[in-house]
Amino acid sequence: MKTLLNNIDLNGALFGNSNIGFVPTMGSLHDGHISLIKKSLKLSNKTIVSIFVNPKQFNNKGDYKKYPRNIKKDLKILKKLKVHFVYLPEIREIFKSTNKFKIKLNNQDRILCAKYRKGHFEGVIDVMIRLTQIVNPSKIFMGEKDFQQLLLVKRYIEKKFKSKIISCKTIRGKNKLALSSRNILLNKNNYNKAGKIARNLIFFKKKLLRKKNLKDLISIKRNELKKKYDIKIDYLELRNTKSLRLTNKVKNSRIFIAYYINKVRLIDNF
Numbered sequence: 001m002k003t004l005l006n007n008i009d010l011n012g013a014l015f016g017n018s019n020i021g022f023v024p025t026m027g028s029l030h031d032g033h034i035s036l037i038k039k040s041l042k043l044s045n046k047t048i049v050s051i052f053v054n055p056k057q058f059n060n061k062g063d064y065k066k067y068p069r070n071i072k073k074d075l076k077i078l079k080k081l082k083v084h085f086v087y088l089p090e091i092r093e094i095f096k097s098t099n100k101f102k103i104k105l106n107n108q109d110r111i112l113c114a115k116y117r118k119g120h121f122e123g124v125i126d127v128m129i130r131l132t133q134i135v136n137p138s139k140i141f142m143g144e145k146d147f148q149q150l151l152l153v154k155r156y157i158e159k160k161f162k163s164k165i166i167s168c169k170t171i172r173g174k175n176k177l178a179l180s181s182r183n184i185l186l187n188k189n190n191y192n193k194a195g196k197i198a199r200n201l202i203f204f205k206k207k208l209l210r211k212k213n214l215k216d217l218i219s220i221k222r223n224e225l226k227k228k229y230d231i232k233i234d235y236l237e238l239r240n241t242k243s244l245r246l247t248n249k250v251k252n253s254r255i256f257i258a259y260y261i262n263k264v265r266l267i268d269n270f
């Protein structure tokens, strides 16, 4: 595995390679990331994983500071997986060139996390454009765990570049909580609670198939979760998986949730 610290090294290392698979991450790798990497290793000639905690996508400085970082462990994992390249850029390496693409979300896009984390997706898309220009991959592997991010990045990147976004299923722990680097920030009690919330919503989604008045049921569920688990919910909504519009039909839909459990913000979809 070659470690690449700057763009000159990267260009040299990738030169002459085709069918490059790219897995962008913010590190603190877990089995969710590993599933993306394994898919890339299977579908690409060479796989490059980036670890870059993107300051631009944090709408809160404290959140950026406390974001888990564990580079030593990450490198061990990547080496064991036989990843070809790991890209560890400094902040200035990524932002030294100007981004000529305008990033402005439509009003229809200002939903879910875009509504509650101002500037977040603009920061994500900006860095994804920069990374795609630097790496120039055939395929970029992204997780359904961050479903809104996946759809937005797909729309922007596939319009501007030849790279294809490959979506990958959400990987969950034994207790059904979606794996996330942020889970490390949860104490045992809250980790268990978050697992219960995930199981609750998996069961709830199945039950919705036989029900009517889904909007009311979701509103009731929101209050129930809030009281039962003492969480602050940003949103709990049923949306169409293609358009992300609010829907009353279970077919082609997902339940989207974002909530705070003791100041740690978790998102998931079912």
Ligand code: AMP
Residues within 6 Å of the ligand: 024, 025, 026, 027, 031, 032, 033, 035, 036, 141, 142, 143, 144, 145, 146, 168, 169, 170, 171, 172, 178, 179, 180, 181
């Ligand atoms: P992050 O390091 O959190 O920015 O995530 C990097 C990539 O891994 C993104 O495409 C995420 O959607 C994906 N990812 C994170 N957690 C999971 C998970 N539990 N299952 C599948 N993909 C995930």
